[in-house]
Amino acid sequence: MGKPYGSMPRKKVPRGEEGSAMDFAILWDFGGYAQYSVLFYGYYNSQRAIGWLKFRMPLSYFLVGVGTVAYSYMVVIRTMARNANEEGGGDDTSFNFSWKIFTSWDYLIGNPETADNKFASITTSFKESIVEEQESHKDENIHLTRFLRVLANFLVLCCLAGSGYLIYFVVRRSQKFALEGLESYGWWERNEVNMVMSLLGMFCPMLFDVISALENYHPRIALQWQLGRIFALFLGNLYTFIIALMDEINLKREEEEVVKFNMTIWEASLYNGTLAANVTAAPITVDPADVPRGPCWETMVGQEFVRLIVSDTMTTYITLLIGDFLRAIFVRFLNYCWCWDLEYGFPSYSEFDVSGNVLGLIFNQGMIWMGAFYAPCLPALNVLRLHVSMYLQCWAVMSCNVPQERVFKASGSNNFYMAMLLVILFLSTLPAIYTIVSIPPSFDCGPFSGKNRMFDVIQETLQSDFPTWFGKVFSYASNPGLILPFILLMV
Amino acid sequence: MGNKQTIFTDEQLDAYQDCTFFTRKEILRIHGRYHELAPHLVPMDYTNEPDVTLPLALIVNMPELKENPFKNRIVESFSEDGLGNQSFNDFVDMFSVLSEMAPRELKAIYAFKIYDFNTDNYICKEDLEKTLNKLTKEELSAEEVNLVCEKSIVEADLDGDNKLSFADFENMIARAPDFLSTFHIRI
Numbered sequence: 001m002g003k004p005y006g007s008m009p010r011k012k013v014p015r016g017e018e019g020s021a022m023d024f025a026i027l028w029d030f031g032g033y034a035q036y037s038v039l040f041y042g043y044y045n046s047q048r049a050i051g052w053l054k055f056r057m058p059l060s061y062f063l064v065g066v067g068t069v070a071y072s073y074m075v076v077i078r079t080m081a082r083n084a085n086e087e088g089g090g091d092d093t094s095f096n097f098s099w100k101i102f103t104s105w106d107y108l109i110g111n112p113e114t115a116d117n118k119f120a121s122i123t124t125s126f127k128e129s130i131v132e133e134q135e136s137h138k139d140e141n142i143h144l145t146r147f148l149r150v151l152a153n154f155l156v157l158c159c160l161a162g163s164g165y166l167i168y169f170v171v172r173r174s175q176k177f178a179l180e181g182l183e184s185y186g187w188w189e190r191n192e193v194n195m196v197m198s199l200l201g202m203f204c205p206m207l208f209d210v211i212s213a214l215e216n217y218h219p220r221i222a223l224q225w226q227l228g229r230i231f232a233l234f235l236g237n238l239y240t241f242i243i244a245l246m247d248e249i250n251l252k253r254e255e256e257e258v259v260k261f262n263m264t265i266w267e268a269s270l271y272n273g274t275l276a277a278n279v280t281a282a283p284i285t286v287d288p289a290d291v292p293r294g295p296c297w298e299t300m301v302g303q304e305f306v307r308l309i310v311s312d313t314m315t316t317y318i319t320l321l322i323g324d325f326l327r328a329i330f331v332r333f334l335n336y337c338w339c340w341d342l343e344y345g346f347p348s349y350s351e352f353d354v355s356g357n358v359l360g361l362i363f364n365q366g367m368i369w370m371g372a373f374y375a376p377c378l379p380a381l382n383v384l385r386l387h388v389s390m391y392l393q394c395w396a397v398m399s400c401n402v403p404q405e406r407v408f409k410a411s412g413s414n415n416f417y418m419a420m421l422l423v424i425l426f427l428s429t430l431p432a433i434y435t436i437v438s439i440p441p442s443f444d445c446g447p448f449s450g451k452n453r454m455f456d457v458i459q460e461t462l463q464s465d466f467p468t469w470f471g472k473v474f475s476y477a478s479n480p481g482l483i484l485p486f487i488l489l490m491v
Numbered sequence: 492m493g494n495k496q497t498i499f500t501d502e503q504l505d506a507y508q509d510c511t512f513f514t515r516k517e518i519l520r521i522h523g524r525y526h527e528l529a530p531h532l533v534p535m536d537y538t539n540e541p542d543v544t545l546p547l548a549l550i551v552n553m554p555e556l557k558e559n560p561f562k563n564r565i566v567e568s569f570s571e572d573g574l575g576n577q578s579f580n581d582f583v584d585m586f587s588v589l590s591e592m593a594p595r596e597l598k599a600i601y602a603f604k605i606y607d608f609n610t611d612n613y614i615c616k617e618d619l620e621k622t623l624n625k626l627t628k629e630e631l632s633a634e635e636v637n638l639v640c641e642k643s644i645v646e647a648d649l650d651g652d653n654k655l656s657f658a659d660f661e662n663m664i665a666r667a668p669d670f671l672s673t674f675h676i677r678i
Contacts, residue, residue, distance in 0.1 A: 026500075036501065094646065094666075094668065095646050095647060095663050095667065096646070097639050097642040097643040097646060098643045098646050098647045098663050099663075099667045099668075099669070099670075100639075101619065101622055101623060101626065101643055102602065102606065102622075102663075102664060102667070102670070103667045103669045103670045103673050103674070104626065104669075104673070105559070105561070105626060105673060106673045107559060107589065107673060107676050108673075108674055108675060108677060109558050109559070110554050110555060110557065110558055112558055114558075117561075119626070119627065119628050119630075122626050123627040123628075123630045123631065124628060126623075126627060126631060126639060127631070127635070128633070129639075130635055130639065133638070133642065151606065158616055173658060177501075191498070300528035368519070434537070
């Protein structure tokens with residue numbers, strides 16, 4: 001189904017790039033053969049119906065994109081509703097001590113060692129609750145606490161503003177590099193944007209953690225503040241990235257105008273001197289690799305997202321290996337010849353960071369949602385990456401991590417994470433929807449090439465594939481006067 | 492699978508199925524467990540309803556109950572004489588209430604009985620202290636125990652008599668998220 005590689009201009013590596021199309025460096029950057037493959041938007045043909053089954057490819061591309069987003073919304077909201085039902089109102093602390101006394105012993109325990117562990121953990125749990133109870137009765141210096149909290153928030157805001165500006169600056173620089181041609185720069189310049197974003201994502205949360213020591217909150221509340229700040233950081237970074245991308249899209253579209261103009265000249269030169277003016281010529285066979293190409297902004301967007309995700313993955317793995325594994329080796333083996341006890345003091349083994357990992361997963365998913373329309377195979381790649389991540393992190397946790405010291409019931413945050421996922425879903429589908437609705441697709445690549453807007457494919461399908469009366473009914477039904485009351489009714 | 496068993500009459504088995512949450516097979520299996528606690532005391536033929544009780548010390552050594560800090564109170568609560576001597580009916584009753592098929596309200600009733608050490612139908616401060624000491628193997632200091640028990644009474648006592656009546660207890664346990672999963676023994 002669909003034309004194979006090499007049969008059309010959009011499906012073949014251009015002549016000029018053929019020499020380097022198999023280079024590992026080019027492939028790692030998703031150029032060369034990787035760019036002209038089903039991985040990206042630009043490869044797909046805009047033929048309305050393919051094969052003897054008359055498969056409507058552009059329509060299906062559009063509907064699959066929209067359908068996955070709609071399905072994701074349904075799944076997330078349904079999960080949130082189910083969680084809310086089960087928890088029955090969330091984190092209830094009204095019978096803390098009573099519940100601890102009457103429901104903490106597990107009657108199924110039959111093994112003496114398990115029983116000993118259980119006794120110890122119950123005792124610890126009581127001691128912790130007692131300490132918490134005593135702390136809440138302490139008289140605090142309200143003014144000092146408030147001042148410190150305001151100061152902490154101010155520092156955090158400075159941090160966020162700083163990181164936003166840094167990314168903007170780096171993106172501007174990379175545009176300058178691109179204009180001057182990427183060949184004259186080394187690896188760092190080429191990957192500057194992605195590396196800076198990943199490094200910020202690594203170090204800023206640690207900074208927030210240190211700042212939050214000023215605030216003196218209960219661990220559960222401190223955790224929520226921490227998560228909120230990391231969320232804001234990632235969101236700011238992502239949106240700065242997208243704005244920079246928009247700039248690049250506009251650049252590419254201007255380039256496209258120039259290329260379109262040059263195409264007419266090139267076509268004329270093909271027929272140069274071989275025919276008279278008003279004769280429709282027999283098509284001259286030109287090798288698809290030689291046809292001049294428009295810059296395909298959609299493929300460029302897809303490539304940027306795939307690169308971002310790859311660099312994010314690499315950063316996670318490297319942090320894991322260095323931060324957890326090497327540290328554990330260092331602590332374990334150098335402990336014999338070190339002056340102070342490495343295992344209890346600094347640096348000791350790293351703790352398993354539940355919230356950080358969950359946030360990482362949520363943001364990974366957000367990036368997939370954003371890029372999936374322009375790089376259709378991205379979800380498949382992500383499934384692969386998730387499998388590898390799972391095994392790697394499982395091994396890392398078992399061999400290098402210790403559990404967190406302060407054990408508190410964070411399970412009331414289930415809906416909190418789901419709510420974050422919902423917000424990310426909304427925010428990440430926003431850019432894609434904006435580009436679909438407002439930017440005309442490239443003229444020579446992708447399933448919507450030649451149309452004025454991508455969603456015109458629906459209009460086209462309605463007109464040509466359905467009987468005429470259906471079109472009339474639909475146009476009456478899509479009258480705003482009818483749709484608005486319907487929406488209000490649903491709300 | 493014919494009626495080859497000769498331990499109970501059919502009417503007896505039906506009655507057991509009605510009164511407990513067990514099936515025929517499970518009741519026969521539980522009888523097997525009861526029998527192996529004291530093979531010379533417990534007859535294999537229950538058709539004429541023998542009046543046999545096993546003492547507390549034997550039942551409390553079952554693997555399901557051995558590690559439980561409240562094993563004595565559990566067996567006492569399900570015995571007719573209140574001293575822990577259980578007939579087979581009491582035995583099967585006990586495991587039926589503690590199985591996962593029993594409803595929350597029924598479990599709450601028996602949980603209240605178990606934690607009421609002095610059997611005065613109220614969980615007073617001394618009962619709470621005993622419960623807590625059994626739970627922590629007396630690792631907490633006296634003032635910590637005192638603090639916890641007082642906090643618990645403040646939390647759960649609704650009628651202000653400084654002890655927990657069954658109504659207070661039930662109100663508190665109804666909203667406990669872990670009660671059903673921890674108050675469960677599988678036999």
